[in-house]
Amino acid sequence: MITRRRFTHIGLAAFTLPSLAIAAPFTSQTIKVIVPNSPGPGTDVLARFFAAYMSKQWNSTVVVENKVGSGGQLATDFAAKAAPDGTVILITTSAHFTYPYLHAKLPFDAAQDFAPVAQFVQGAFAVVVATDSPFKTIQDLINEAKRQPGTISYASAGVGSPTHMAGAQFGHMAGINIVHIPYKDASQVMTDVIGGQLQMGLTGTSTAMSMIQAGKLRALAVTAPKRVPALANVPTLDESGLRGYDVTSPIFALTRAGTPPATVSEISRIMLEAANTPEFKQVADKLGYVMDLQDSAKMRINFPGEFARWKRMVEISGAKPG
Numbered sequence: 170m171i172t173r174r175r176f177t178h179i180g181l182a183a184f185t186l187p188s189l190a191i192a193a194p195f196t197s198q199t200i201k202v203i204v205p206n207s208p209g210p211g212t213d214v215l216a217r218f219f220a221a222y223m224s225k226q227w228n229s230t231v232v233v234e235n236k237v238g239s240g241g242q243l244a245t246d247f248a249a250k251a252a253p254d255g256t257v258i259l260i261t262t263s264a265h266f267t268y269p270y271l272h273a274k275l276p277f278d279a280a281q282d283f284a285p286v287a288q289f290v291q292g293a294f295a296v297v298v299a300t301d302s303p304f305k306t307i308q309d310l311i312n313e314a315k316r317q318p319g320t321i322s323y324a325s326a327g328v329g330s331p332t333h334m335a336g337a338q339f340g341h342m343a344g345i346n347i348v349h350i351p352y353k354d355a356s357q358v359m360t361d362v363i364g365g366q367l368q369m370g371l372t373g374t375s376t377a378m379s380m381i382q383a384g385k386l387r388a389l390a391v392t393a394p395k396r397v398p399a400l401a402n403v404p405t406l407d408e409s410g411l412r413g414y415d416v417t418s419p420i421f422a423l424t425r426a427g428t429p430p431a432t433v434s435e436i437s438r439i440m441l442e443a444a445n446t447p448e449f450k451q452v453a454d455k456l457g458y459v460m461d462l463q464d465s466a467k468m469r470i471n472f473p474g475e476f477a478r479w480k481r482m483v484e485i486s487g488a489k490p491g
Contacts, residue, residue, distance in 0.1 A: 193227035195255050195432040200231045203248050203259045205241035211292060211375040211456045212420055216260040218452055219422075222443035240264065240327070242275070249277035253427035255436055258286065263331050263418035266479035271329040273490040280476060284428050285468030287437045288421035289444045290458035293393035294335045295377045295403070297386040298369050299362055307390045307409040310369065314345035322348040324358040324370045329488045332371040334479070335392050335416040337486035339371075342411045349486075362386060373418075374400060374457030392416045399457045416482070419461065419475075421468065437465040 193200065200223065204216045216233050224231040236244035241264050251257035268279040296307065304310040314321040325332035328351045340347045350367065352358050355376050362370040363385050374397055380386040381400065388403045394415040396405055406414040422440055424433060443449055444462055453460060463471065 193223075193229040193435075195429070195435060196229070198254075198256050200227075200229060200255075201257050202231060202233045203244045203257060204233060204235045205237070205244035205259075205261055205264075206235065207237050208235055211373070211458065212260050212262060214452060214456065215289065215420060218449060219260070219440055219443055222446075223439055226439055226442070240329075242268070242272075242277075245279070246276045248423065248425060249282040251425045253425040253429075255424055255428050255432040257425060258436060259283070259423045260420065261423060262292070262420055263334075263475075263479060265423070266475045267329055267331075267334070267483055269476070270480050270483040271488060271490055280472070282426050283423040284426050284433050285465050285472055286422035286424055286433060287440045287444070287465060288419050288461060288463035288468055289440070289449075290420050290453050290456075291393065291417035291461045292420060292456075292458055293374050293391045293397050293417050294332055294371050295374050295381065295388045295400070296339070296369060296371055296390045296392070296406070297359070297362055297377055297381070297388050299365055300384060300387050301365075302368070302387060304369070304389065305387075307404075307406065307411075310389065311343050311345055311410075314340075314343070314347055318346040319348060321345070321368050322350050324350045324352050324361065324367050326355045326358065326372070327351045327353060329483070329486070331416075331418045332373070333488065334482040334486055336371045338414065338416050338482055339392075339406065339411070341485050342406075342414055359386060378455075378457050393459055395459065397457050397459060398454055417459070420458070421463075433465050 202216045202220045204213045206212055220231040220233050236247055248257050248259035265279055268275055298304050323336045325336055355372050358370040358372055359380055361367045377386060381388050388400060390404050390406045390409050391397050392406055394407055441462055441464060
């Protein structure tokens with residue numbers, strides 16, 4: 170996991186980029202970039218990169234606020250109830266697309282209350298085992314799960330989490346019965362896999378990267394359709410025999426629905442300008458992300474399909490609205 174201190178090091182160039190010193194054309198107020206998790210994970214790191222870039226280019230005050238709680242709902246609800254003027258920008262993930270299918274009652278409408286701004290990267294997940302595990306490949310694991318159905322368990326970051334969806338899709342496509350064990354803390358997943366309490370885990374590549382590189386975890390595969398540059402020697406599940414497997418979690422920006430189109434376009438422009446810098450790519454590579462840039466217009470087209478795709482994965486997982 171990349172801490173704020175490490176981010177200061179790897180993202181330092183972002184703070185020294187030449188500034189156009191142009192005031193944000195749509196506001197003289199403080200602009201808030203809202204993150205639905207605590208400081209440290211990839212969404213927070215990217216949010217701080219964007220905030221620094223926007224602050225310089227717009228000559229405006231741009232701050233990051235971490236609003237943790239209710240599986241991201243607290244931050245999302247805050248953004249849904251903000252003024253429709255572009256002063257609140259939510260940085261979020263695929264969890265946004267699962268809200269309608271995992272929660273019987275929500276204080277916001279995930280589709281109607283937001284205007285898509287821009288998409289930046291896709292976060293893959295890694296299928297990890299302990300380094301002394303007998304499973305050297307995904308096929309080893311599949312063969313054992315078929316030999317002894319229901320004896321292989323996997324851990325995720327919780328019921329309905331993207332890693333839960335990724336594991337359920339893996340079992341579905343492989344035709345195996347693997348037991349889901351939900352955790353509340355992704356770091357504890359890795360600890361228990363390393364310690365042998367769990368046979369396998371699914372976790373974000375940005376979370377597992379340091380443990381994999383230190384030789385404490387073995388990555389059998391990644392869930393992206395193409396190899397992750399930072400783990401170039403780790404095959405994809407598609408390469409490993411599950412043809413067509415593709416489960417990644419996008420990181421993207423939203424703002425309040427009703428925000429003037431010109432304002433949305435300006436935020437989209439400046440964020441994609443930042444994402445096109447070599448400095449951003451360096452940060453994304455270190456986090457194990459794959460670049461996937463979309464402007465607001467493209468996101469609006471793709472938004473309904475993303476809700477449909479994640480609805481299908483929720484159905485496969487068997488998770489029920491709570």
